Amino acid sequence: MRAIAVDDEIYMLETLQEAVSASSDIERTEAFSSCSAALAYAAEHPVDIAFLDISMRGIGGLGLAEKLMELHPHCKIVFCTGYEEYAVSAFRLHVSGYLMKPITAEAVQKEIDHIKGTKAAEKKLTIHCFGNFEVLYNGETLPFKRTKSKELLAVLVDRKGAGMTAKQICASLFPEDTDDTKNAAYFRQLVLDLKNTLKMIDAEALLRHETPYYSIDTNMIRCDYLSYLTTGKPEFHGEYMAQYSWAEATCALLQFKK
Numbered sequence: 001m002r003a004i005a006v007d008d009e010i011y012m013l014e015t016l017q018e019a020v021s022a023s024s025d026i027e028r029t030e031a032f033s034s035c036s037a038a039l040a041y042a043a044e045h046p047v048d049i050a051f052l053d054i055s056m057r058g059i060g061g062l063g064l065a066e067k068l069m070e071l072h073p074h075c076k077i078v079f080c081t082g083y084e085e086y087a088v089s090a091f092r093l094h095v096s097g098y099l100m101k102p103i104t105a106e107a108v109q110k111e112i113d114h115i116k117g118t119k120a121a122e123k124k125l126t127i128h129c130f131g132n133f134e135v136l137y138n139g140e141t142l143p144f145k146r147t148k149s150k151e152l153l154a155v156l157v158d159r160k161g162a163g164m165t166a167k168q169i170c171a172s173l174f175p176e177d178t179d180d181t182k183n184a185a186y187f188r189q190l191v192l193d194l195k196n197t198l199k200m201i202d203a204e205a206l207l208r209h210e211t212p213y214y215s216i217d218t219n220m221i222r223c224d225y226l227s228y229l230t231t232g233k234p235e236f237h238g239e240y241m242a243q244y245s246w247a248e249a250t251c252a253l254l255q256f257k258k
Contacts, residue, residue, distance in 0.1 A: 001112070002046055003029045006038045006064065007053040007080070015103060016080060020051055022105035025112050035064040042068055047075050049115065051099075051108070054081040073230070074219070076115050078108075114205065125203055127157055129225035130234070133241040137201050148173060148186075149193040154241055156207075156216045158250055160226060163213030172246045228254075 003026050007013040010033060017031040030045075032038040035058040038050075050068055054061035065077045078097035097111035126136040133154045135142040144150040155172050156164065170183045173190075177183055191207075191214070198204045206220045218226060224234050236254050241247035 001026050001048040003049045003051065004038055004041065004047055005029055005031045005051045006033075006035065006056070006061070008033050008056045009053070012053065012101065012103075016051055016053075019103045019105040019108045023109050023112055025109075025116065035059050035061075038064060039067055039071075042071050047072050049076040049078065049112070051078045051080055051103075054079050076219070078111050125201070125206070125221050127221050127223040127225075129154075129157065129223060129241050130228075130236060131239050132243050133157075133247075137203075142197065142201070144197055145193050146190065149190045149197060151244060152187075152190045152194055153207075153216070154244060154247070156214065157221075157223065157225065158241065158247060159215070160229070161215050161218040163210070163215045165212045166214065169214065175246065 003020050005013060005016045005020050007016055013031055013033055017029055020026055021029045026049075030041060032041065035056055041047075042050075047068065050065070052061040052064055056064070058064075059067070061079060061081070065079070068075050068077065076097075078099060080099045080101060080103050082101040097114065099107050099111065125142075126139075128134040128136070133150070135144075135150065135153065151173060152169065155169055166184060166187050167180075170180075170187050173187070174183045191209075195204055195207055198206050203220060206216050208215045208217055225240070227233060228236055236257075238251075238255065240251040240254055
């Protein structure tokens with residue numbers, strides 16, 4: 001992997017660069033003390049993984065992460081910070097990792113190992129949203145214990161990896177049931193069932209939970225809907241998750257985009 005390390009505090013940058021470079025998975029590490037310098041480099045060179053401080057001058061780590069992902073959509077982002085309050089913002093960006101300072105080589109390697117596992121699963125899990133919603137693993141239909149567990153995954157895919165609270169998800173899954181207590185209990189069962197289903201194929205990292213938000217790691221899947229939004233391919237022929245009434249709103253937006 002080709003890595004960059006970015007921190008505007010020189011001592012912290014040196015420590016971060018040493019920790020990243022210590023990994024046998026990293027071929028090369030470039031270090032930068034400003035967001036602008038890191039972006040200039042990334043515009044001309046491939047970057048597989050970026051270790052970024054969040055609280056930096058200029059556009060800051062969050063802004064830098066967004067621009068890096070525009071330049072290199074498959075670049076993995078790992079935030080490094082001393083401030084826990086940034087965790088939710090980092091989570092909403094669907095980053096690959098989040099490290100608390102002081103950064104150690106062991107902590108960096110743990111994040112890299114997680115990313116390597118994600119890449120392995122990414123090649124095997126395919127999700128079809130155009131037409132009916134279907135989930136395939138190695139080309140075979142993935143079995144779900146409950147149809148609602150499959151629908152839970154569909155809701156999270158529809159959100160393109162953005163975080164949702166349990167209450168928001170239940171509003172889609174149980175639109176006509178106002179018994180919040182019952183819905184919350186059933187929702188917990190569905191989450192457990194989905195986790196167990198994903199665990200069978202070593203893809204449990206797909207489902208993410210950073211209280212109070214649930215989301216999916218979109219880097220782990222091949223998905224026609226997500227591909228269409230970024231590349232315009234494959235073609236959209238007017239049907240989107242056709243078995244779910246809540247998906248009609250997204251279908252209408254896709255029709256408009258077309």
